[in-house]
Amino acid sequence: MNVIDIKNLSFGYFSEHDVLKNVNMQVKEGDFLCIVGENGSGKSTLIKCILGLNKVTKGEINVNGRIGYLPQMTEVQNNFPATIEEIVLSGTLPDNIKRIFYTKEDKQKAKETMEKLQLYEMRKKCFYELSGGQKQRVLIARSLCATDKIILLDEPVNGLDPKIVIEIYELLQKLNREHGITIVMVSHDVERAVQYATRVIEIKNGQVTKDIAASEYGTGGASK
Amino acid sequence: MIETIQEMLSFAFINRALLVGTLVSLCAALLGVSLVLKRYSNIGDGLSHVAFGITTIATAFGLAPLPIAIPGVIVVAVILLKVGNNHRIKSDSAIALISASALAIGVAVTSATTGLNTDVCNFMFGSILAMSMEDVIISIVVSIIVLILFVIYYRKLFAVTFDEDFSKAIGLKTARYTNLIAILTAVLIVVGMRMMGTMLISSIIIFPALTSMRIFKSFKSVVISSGIISVVCFLIGIFLSYLYNISTGAMIVMVNLIMFILFTILGKIIKE
Numbered sequence: 001m002n003v004i005d006i007k008n009l010s011f012g013y014f015s016e017h018d019v020l021k022n023v024n025m026q027v028k029e030g031d032f033l034c035i036v037g038e039n040g041s042g043k044s045t046l047i048k049c050i051l052g053l054n055k056v057t058k059g060e061i062n063v064n065g066r067i068g069y070l071p072q073m074t075e076v077q078n079n080f081p082a083t084i085e086e087i088v089l090s091g092t093l094p095d096n097i098k099r100i101f102y103t104k105e106d107k108q109k110a111k112e113t114m115e116k117l118q119l120y121e122m123r124k125k126c127f128y129e130l131s132g133g134q135k136q137r138v139l140i141a142r143s144l145c146a147t148d149k150i151i152l153l154d155e156p157v158n159g160l161d162p163k164i165v166i167e168i169y170e171l172l173q174k175l176n177r178e179h180g181i182t183i184v185m186v187s188h189d190v191e192r193a194v195q196y197a198t199r200v201i202e203i204k205n206g207q208v209t210k211d212i213a214a215s216e217y218g219t220g221g222a223s224k
Numbered sequence: 225m226i227e228t229i230q231e232m233l234s235f236a237f238i239n240r241a242l243l244v245g246t247l248v249s250l251c252a253a254l255l256g257v258s259l260v261l262k263r264y265s266n267i268g269d270g271l272s273h274v275a276f277g278i279t280t281i282a283t284a285f286g287l288a289p290l291p292i293a294i295p296g297v298i299v300v301a302v303i304l305l306k307v308g309n310n311h312r313i314k315s316d317s318a319i320a321l322i323s324a325s326a327l328a329i330g331v332a333v334t335s336a337t338t339g340l341n342t343d344v345c346n347f348m349f350g351s352i353l354a355m356s357m358e359d360v361i362i363s364i365v366v367s368i369i370v371l372i373l374f375v376i377y378y379r380k381l382f383a384v385t386f387d388e389d390f391s392k393a394i395g396l397k398t399a400r401y402t403n404l405i406a407i408l409t410a411v412l413i414v415v416g417m418r419m420m421g422t423m424l425i426s427s428i429i430i431f432p433a434l435t436s437m438r439i440f441k442s443f444k445s446v447v448i449s450s451g452i453i454s455v456v457c458f459l460i461g462i463f464l465s466y467l468y469n470i471s472t473g474a475m476i477v478m479v480n481l482i483m484f485i486l487f488t489i490l491g492k493i494i495k496e
Contacts, residue, residue, distance in 0.1 A: 051393045071389035080261055082386055083442040090383040094394045100376055126441035146394055 002026045002064065003150050003182050004050060009059035011049055017058050019045045021206045027150070032176045032183045034193045034214065037203035043186050046203065047154055050184075066094060068143030068151040072158065073135065078128055084138050085123040088114055091145030113141045116179075117171070133164035140171065150182040151175075157189055165189065169196040194218065232466050240355040241419060241472070245458050247367035248416040253432035253454035254374050255409050257447050260433040261385050267304055267406070268426030270319035270326075271413045274300045276422040277326035277333075279347055284337040290362060293414045300326075301406035350421030350473035352462070363415045370408050377401065382443050420473040428454060431480035438484070438491035457483055 004027035010017035020042050027033055037043045048054040049061060051069055068091070091113075092106040114120040117137050127138060136156055143151045153172075157165040173196045175181040187193040194200055200217045202210035210217075232238050259265060278296040279289040300322060307318040334344050346353075374381070383391045384401045391398050409429065417425050432454035433446065440446045461476030468475075 053389075053392055067393070069390055069393035071387065071393070074387070074389075076261065076263065077386065079437075080386055081437055081441050081443055081446045082382070086382065086443050087386065090379065090386065091394075093379060093383055093391075093396070097380075097395065100379075102379065124442070129441075142390070 001029045002062075003029050003031075004064070004184070005060075005062040006050070007060040009046075009049060009056060009061060011045060011054060011056060011058070013045075019206050020049070023059070023203075023206070023208055025201055025208055025211060027182060027184055029149075029182055030176070030180060032173065032196065032198045032214075033185070033201060034190075034197035034199070035184065035186045035201050035203060036188075036190045036193070041203045042206040043203055044154065045206075047152060047186060050152065065149040066147045067149075068145070068147035070139050070143045070151060070153040070156060072154050073139075077135075080128060082127045083124050084114070084119050084127065084130075084141075085110065087127060087138055088119070088123075088141045088145060091142035094146055110141075110145055113144050116144075117141045131164070132160045133167055136160065136164075136168055137171065140168075140175075144175070144181070148181075150184065153183070153185040155186055155188060157187065157193075165192060169193070172196065191218070228467060229463070232463070237353055237355060238462075238466070240357070240360050241352045241462065242459075244355055244360055244363040244415070245419055245462060245476075246455055247363055248412060248419070249428055249432075249454040249458040250451050251367045251370040251408075251412055252416060252429045253450040254370065254447060255405060255412065256429040256431075256433040256454075257443075257450050258381055258385050258405050259409065260430055260437075262402075262405075264305070264315070265430045266316055266319045267301070268409060268413060268429040270304065270323035271297055271301055271410055272417060272422045272425045273323040273330075274326040275410075275414050275417050276347055277330035279417075280330040280334050280344065283343060284333050290358070290414065294411055297410040297414055298407050301410040302403055305402050305406045346421075347417070348422050349471055350417070350419050350424060352419060352465070352472045355419060359415065359418055366408075366411050366415055370412065373404065373408065377404070378447075381405075386443075420476065421471075424473040424477050427477045427480060428458070431477070431484060432457070435480070435484045435487045438487040439494065453483060 006023055006025045009020055009023040011020040012018045023046065035043055045054065049056055050063065051067060089102055089106065089110045092102065092109055095106060096103060111120060114123055117140065119137060119141055127135065130138065157168055160168065169192065172183055172185070176183050185193065194214045194217045197214040200210065200212055200214050201208055259267060275293050275297045278293045282289040282292045304315065304319055304322065307315050334340060338344065380396055381401060384396060384398050388398050413425055416428065420428060432450040435453050436446050436449040440449050457479045458476055461479040462472055464470065464479070465472040465475035
């Protein structure tokens with residue numbers, strides 16, 4: 001089953017459709033997809049289209065289910081007073097957006113997610129005092145609260161040291177294999193990312209240039 | 225000390241000031257948490273100057289200042305936040321630009337008409353005597369609205385302030401919350417300006433949040449403690465101002481400053 005289905009998508013921020021040109025791609029349930037490409041290739045724009053942050057005018061995007069998004073960390077978060085619990089809990093917002101307070105179910109869901117990612121013991125800790133890897137785990141937990149199917153990560157390992165990077169990839173792989181979460185990840189860190197991903201899509205100048213199994217990547221896999 | 229307090233409370237104008245001040249301080253602190261965290265600290269300063277400009281113009285034409293200043297400042301506040309999202313002109317430069325221009329227009333209008341009389345002086349530095357019954361009613365209404373909206377939107381304000389991109393992706397209309405904060409701040413500044421003065425009103429927005437962040441590390445505790453710190457500083461400030469006959473606005477800011485220093489030292493000690 002396709003969780004994301006993109007057909008003939010073209011997009012540009014001004015009148016011309018020049019940032020993405022006729023993109024066709026599918027994400028299947030259970031995929032661990034890594035989208036690679038240089039800066040300015042259109043990766044971020046594609047993500048924004050999938051999330052519905054960019055209004056698509058040409059082509060079609062169908063998303064089956066809710067996406068848990070993990071954006072890049074911002075400067076604001078560097079000294080933002082917030083506990084792990086508060087952040088993870090905010091991931092449950094889409095469940096009952098109209099309510100004023102969190103429900104028991106929300107809190108239970110947040111608790112289970114924190115336990116799954118070994119965050120529960122330190123749930124009262126302040127976000128900005130955590131290490132880079134722990135911060136990323138908190139944001140993954142939040143995105144898991146927002147979905148039970150698919151998470152979309154934008155450069156999740158940017159600026160982390162190599163040991164932590166592997167930890168994050170292993171965690172994603174575990175979520176993918178054991179919990180059946182579909183993962184779409186945009187990354188610069190191609191060489192390591194492809195060791196954990198199941199599929200790789202390469203984007204160049206707004207077009208899909210490769211769509212192959214991860215095992216074929218770097219072995220001169222056939223260009224599309 | 226108790227006698228002094230009793231004496232203070234026997235004046236109707238002080239009772240009015242206490243009521244308005246407590247409400248405005250509380251609301252300013254709540255909005256301040258969002259503004260400080262969103263790096264919009266300067267917006268209060270800019271808006272207060274705009275409020276000054278509009279107020280002087282209204283006064284020069286013999287009009288009641290509040291009904292004109294409130295919508296005027298709201299418009300500027302929304303524009304400033306829009307610019308902030310736009311990135312073409314950096315929002316801090318935009319604020320500096322508008323703030324200086326509004327102040328200049330205000331001063332020019334004043335010197336061309338009435339000259340720098342007591343009224344204008346009160347706009348600049350605030351006056352505890354300036355609280356009319358009208359101010360009391362407006363400030364109660366505004367404060368209740370701020371408090372209710374803050375509780376209703378608390379979860380969403382947290383999400384939007386912490387991570388705008390994530391909030392957009394889960395379907396929150398983030399611009400709506402930013403505008404809401406801007407509008408409430410604008411109204412609060414106009415209401416609080418009479419007592420605190422144009423030059424000092426913005427400080428009661430940012431000080432309590434910054435002070436409480438020296439020690440508290442969860443969003444909820446920062447929000448609650450900011451409110452408490454703000455009201456406590458206001459009450460101490462107004463008491464000292466009465467006791468030593470010092471300008472109320474200035475005294476409140478100085479108490480806030482001392483509190484900030486205390487919390488900074490305390491925060492350092494706790495860390496060790």
